[in-house]
Amino acid sequence: MTITAKPPAAAQSAVESAPAATPPRRTRPRNLRTWVRGGGLSTLVFLAPMLVVFAIFSWSPIVQSIIMSLQKTNLLDAPTWVGLDNFVTVLSDPLLGTAILNTLYFAALALLFGFPLPILVAVLMSEVRRAKGFYSALAYLPVVVPPVVAVLLWKVFYDASPTGLFNTVLGWFGLPAQPWLQSSATAMPSLVLEATWAGAGGAIIIYLAALLSVPPELYDAAEVDGASIWNKIWHVTLPQLRGILFIMLILQVIATAQVFLEPFLFTGGGPNNATVTVLLLIYRYAFQNSLGGDYGEATALSVMLAIVLALLSWLYFRLTNRWSS
Amino acid sequence: MTTTPTARDIRLPRLSLKGRRATRPDDARDRGIVSDFDGKKRGVRLGMGGVHFVLFVGLVVAGLGPLLWLAKSAVTPTQDTLRQPLALWPNGIDWANLQSAWVEVHIDQYFWNTIVIAAGSWLFQLLVATTAGYALSVLRPKYGPVLNGAILATMFIPAVVLLVPLYLTIVNPPLLGDVSLLNNYLAVWLPAAANAFNILLVKRFFDALPREVFEAARTDGAGPFRLFWSIVLPMSKPILGVVSVFAIIAAWKDFLWPMLVLPDPAVQPLSVRLPAVQGSIELDVFLAALAISTLIPVVLFLLFQGVFLRSAGLGGAVKG
Numbered sequence: 001m002t003i004t005a006k007p008p009a010a011a012q013s014a015v016e017s018a019p020a021a022t023p024p025r026r027t028r029p030r031n032l033r034t035w036v037r038g039g040g041l042s043t044l045v046f047l048a049p050m051l052v053v054f055a056i057f058s059w060s061p062i063v064q065s066i067i068m069s070l071q072k073t074n075l076l077d078a079p080t081w082v083g084l085d086n087f088v089t090v091l092s093d094p095l096l097g098t099a100i101l102n103t104l105y106f107a108a109l110a111l112l113f114g115f116p117l118p119i120l121v122a123v124l125m126s127e128v129r130r131a132k133g134f135y136s137a138l139a140y141l142p143v144v145v146p147p148v149v150a151v152l153l154w155k156v157f158y159d160a161s162p163t164g165l166f167n168t169v170l171g172w173f174g175l176p177a178q179p180w181l182q183s184s185a186t187a188m189p190s191l192v193l194e195a196t197w198a199g200a201g202g203a204i205i206i207y208l209a210a211l212l213s214v215p216p217e218l219y220d221a222a223e224v225d226g227a228s229i230w231n232k233i234w235h236v237t238l239p240q241l242r243g244i245l246f247i248m249l250i251l252q253v254i255a256t257a258q259v260f261l262e263p264f265l266f267t268g269g270g271p272n273n274a275t276v277t278v279l280l281l282i283y284r285y286a287f288q289n290s291l292g293g294d295y296g297e298a299t300a301l302s303v304m305l306a307i308v309l310a311l312l313s314w315l316y317f318r319l320t321n322r323w324s325s
Numbered sequence: 326m327t328t329t330p331t332a333r334d335i336r337l338p339r340l341s342l343k344g345r346r347a348t349r350p351d352d353a354r355d356r357g358i359v360s361d362f363d364g365k366k367r368g369v370r371l372g373m374g375g376v377h378f379v380l381f382v383g384l385v386v387a388g389l390g391p392l393l394w395l396a397k398s399a400v401t402p403t404q405d406t407l408r409q410p411l412a413l414w415p416n417g418i419d420w421a422n423l424q425s426a427w428v429e430v431h432i433d434q435y436f437w438n439t440i441v442i443a444a445g446s447w448l449f450q451l452l453v454a455t456t457a458g459y460a461l462s463v464l465r466p467k468y469g470p471v472l473n474g475a476i477l478a479t480m481f482i483p484a485v486v487l488l489v490p491l492y493l494t495i496v497n498p499p500l501l502g503d504v505s506l507l508n509n510y511l512a513v514w515l516p517a518a519a520n521a522f523n524i525l526l527v528k529r530f531f532d533a534l535p536r537e538v539f540e541a542a543r544t545d546g547a548g549p550f551r552l553f554w555s556i557v558l559p560m561s562k563p564i565l566g567v568v569s570v571f572a573i574i575a576a577w578k579d580f581l582w583p584m585l586v587l588p589d590p591a592v593q594p595l596s597v598r599l600p601a602v603q604g605s606i607e608l609d610v611f612l613a614a615l616a617i618s619t620l621i622p623v624v625l626f627l628l629f630q631g632v633f634l635r636s637a638g639l640g641g642a643v644k645g
Contacts, residue, residue, distance in 0.1 A: 042549040043464045047472070050457035050524065053449075056499060058479045058519040061490035068490060124380050127357050127373070135380070137630055138388035140637060144626040145392070148580050148596040149615050152603060153395055156612070165394075165410040197387060205637040216356050223360055229369070232358045258485050261580055265600055279485060286489050287585065295489050302486040310481045317481075 069300040074293060086300035090285075096301075098273050099281045102263075105188055106277065107256040114196040114203075115252060119245070121200070122207035123237065136205060143201040151265045154194040155181070158266075181267055184274030191262040191275060199255075203248060207241070214240045243319075250316045254309055278305055392619065399423060399616035403609040422613035430602055432595070432614050439577060439594035442513050446576035447569055449518035454568055455561075458527030459553050463539060473528075480521045488581070491516060495586050512586040517576065523568050530564040531557065570629075570636045577622060 035041070069086055071079040090096060125135050142150065157165045158180035167177040180190045218236045227235065238245075260279040263269055269276040269284075278301070286298035363369045398406050402419045405412065426432050457476075461469050495512045496505050506512040534557065542556050558565070580596045587593050590601070595618045603611055626633050 039464065039549055040466070043460050043466045046456045046460035046464065046549070046553070047466075048456075049453045049518075050460075050472075050476075053453055053515050053519040054476065054479070056494065056519075057491060057516040058487075058521075059475065060499075061487040061494060062479070062482055064490035064493070065487060068493075073493075121380070121384075123358070124376055127359055128377050128380060130377070133630070135384055136634055137627075138384040140634060141388040141392065141623070141626070143637070144622045144633070145619050146596055146622060147578050148599055149618050150391075152599055152611075153391060153615055156398075156608070157391075159407075159410075163408055163410065168409075168411050197391075201388075202637050205634055219356060219358060219360065223362065229359055229363060237358060254483070258483060260485070264581075282486075282488065283581075286492070293489075295493065298489045302489060306482055306486040309483045309486070313481045313483075 065299045065303055065306070068296055069303045071296050073295045079296075082296065086296040087304070090297050090301045090304075093281075095273065095276060095281060096278075099276045099278045102188065102273075102275060103257060103259065103277045106192060106259055107253060109189060109192040110195060110252065110256050111249075113192055114199060115249065117196065118200045118203035119207055119241075122204045122211060123233065125204070126208060126211045136208065139204045140201040142198050145198070147198060147261055148265065150198050151194060151262060154197075155266060158190055182271060184270075184272045187267055187271060187274050191259075191266055194266070195259070195262055206244065206248065210241050210244045211237070247316065247320060250312055250319070254312050254316070257305070257309060257312075392623065395612060395616050395619065398609070399613040401609060401612075403607050406608060406612070419609060422609045423617065426610050426613040426617060430606055430610060430614055432617055434591070435593060435595045435598045436617070438592055439596070442510060442583065442594050443573050443576040445510055445514040446517040447572040449514045450520055450523055450572040451565065451568060453518040454520070454523035454527045455558065455565070456553075457524045458531050459557055461524075462528045462531035463552070463557060464549060476521045476524055479519070480525075485581075488585075492585055506586070508587055508589045508592055510587075510592070513576075513579075513583055516582070517572070517579075523571070526568060527561070527564055530561060534560055566632055567636050570632055574622075 068079070070081060070083060072082045072085075073079040121139065125132065125139070128135070145153075159165060159167070160177070160179045160182045161167070162171070162177045164177070164180075166180065170177060179186055181187050214237060218240070219232055222232050222236050258279055259277050260283065263275040263277050263280050264283070267275045269280050282298050282301050282305070285294045285301065287293060359369065359373065394410075398410075400418050400420055400422055402417055405417070460466065461473060495516075496507060498504065498506050538556060538560075539552060542552050547556065578596065579594075583594055584597045587597065590598065593601075599614060599618060602614070606614075
């Protein structure tokens with residue numbers, strides 16, 4: 001690169017550093033040459049990788065998913081327009097109700113186990129105030145284990161025989177052995193238990209950071225008013241965390257609505273369809289169909305799921321923007 | 326105005342330019358919920374001791390326990406693991422498990438595949454995120470806001486619902502004629518690079534860099550490429566670290582997408598092969614394979630704990 005100053009770049013920088021002096025930010029390129037010399041081409045070169053991958057792997061699939069949900073497609077024949085038939089077929093599938101209820105059940109259980117636990121652990125960790133790095137590392141370790149390994153390992157733990165690992169532990173306390181993944185009553189709670197173990201660490205780290213931003217003066221003030229430790233947690237800590245608590249709640253709901261790995265690897269949707277989730281159903285329509293993929297029906301269900309999730313993410317963005325401004 | 330924790334505080338912890346500590350270092354914070362006064366009460370002191378003990382035992386059992394068990398079982402004969410899963414000292418130590426997992430189950434091959442997938446995803450994600458972030462934040466073309474909106478909009482669509490159209494794109498990619506990208510690592514690398522969150526992170530970081538430096542460089546005759554390579558990138562190591570951690574972890578964890586687009590076992594990563602081989606090998610060898618697959622992420626975590634935990638604060642936003 002030579003050290004000769006480029007006139008267009010210099011002019012542009014002058015405009016940017018003193019915007020008040022010259023009102024128009026940049027004159028419209030009169031022809032291709034001035035556009036290239038003004039940096040238009042190099043800007044495009046920098047944008048090219050993003051434009052290519054987003055156009056092919058993000059923007060176009062989004063459009064395609066809407067088109068495909070209105071078509072009958074199986075890769076072999078030319079797609080035909082079928083209107084809302086795919087939606088009708090999907091909505092009249094008796095499994096859909098089961099899948100939605102199962103997904104809601106998973107979400108509800110995950111909220112019950114998985115939501116309060118990290119808050120509790122984070123508050124305790126921040127109070128102990130010793131060996132914090134060590135505790136954070138311990139809490140985060142399960143998150144580092146690859147999710148597939150975690151599920152396969154827990155599948156061994158859930159061995160339903162009396163000598164299975166968890167059943168052995170239950171035996172120490174005189175509790176009866178559980179069927180875990182093999183009964184439709186205990187299968188879903190078992191999945192949630194593993195998912196909670198695998199996910200709690202991340203939430204704990206986020207809450208720990210949030211707890212640091214609670215101003216200590218508030219605790220001082222509460223003490224002057226005679227607040228007990230529980231009062232301080234209930235009236236100072238939790239209200240101060242309410243923003244991040246709500247954000248984490250929405251994120252957890254978004255994540256649980258897309259649960260796939262646990263039901264797919266633990267139970268494959270069984271026993272007796274007790275763990276079929278919406279995403280597992282989409283997967284079955286598209287990739288586990290003996291008659292070839294029902295891509296239209298799979299995308300129709302995807303589009304419906306996407307609308308629900310997009311509303312939730314929109315809510316999330318609204319809230320994070322309001323709370324950060 | 327009260328100082329409630331804002332989302333930005335939590336989502337972008339300690340990403341200041343020179344990697345400085347956060348404004349309030351931990352040791353400046355002289356109190357928590359329990360005050361020194363509370364601590365003088367006998368009941369509270371005992372209670373805190375109890376809490377500390379429960380926390381310690383709970384975290385060791387839940388965090389370390391399963392990994393220690395996996396490490397033990399990896400070198401324990403199958404019958405011991407089945408009969409007495411929690412016996413501290415197994416009857417025999419079977420080091421051959423690790424050997425047969427590595428050689429006979431071809432964990433070595435899948436391990437290598439996983440590394441190649443992670444490295445490629447990392448490279449493409451960094452390339453796309455930095456160039457796009459630079460163009461949108463520093464070069465600022467007139468159509469920038471439109472692109473920005475188009476990128477942000479994709480964050481509202483969860484990747485997982487694009488599964489089917491994306492899969493069909495891979496089977497029959499545009500502009501390439503009859504070529505299919507199935508069993509080609511590009512099928513994993515390129516969709517991973519279309520990550521709006523990365524671009525948003527990098528762009529925000531670039532936005533915060535001092536403009537005067539760019540002006541000075543331009544005055545000295547640096548073109549856009551020189552400015553990118555010699556000025557902007559070297560100033561952005563913290564955010565590049567965060568994006569790298571995200572990219573590598575996500576690639577290492579991914580299961581459904583590689584399973585769909587890499588049907589040939591010879592090119593599949595560990596996450597796809599482990600469930601597939603489960604039924605056909607003995608439990609002790611399988612557990613050894615699981616242990617080997619866990620080793621690298623855990624070692625990486627122990628080495629780079631700081632980066633991981635700082636990125637974890639950002640992790641919440643990734644799930645969405």
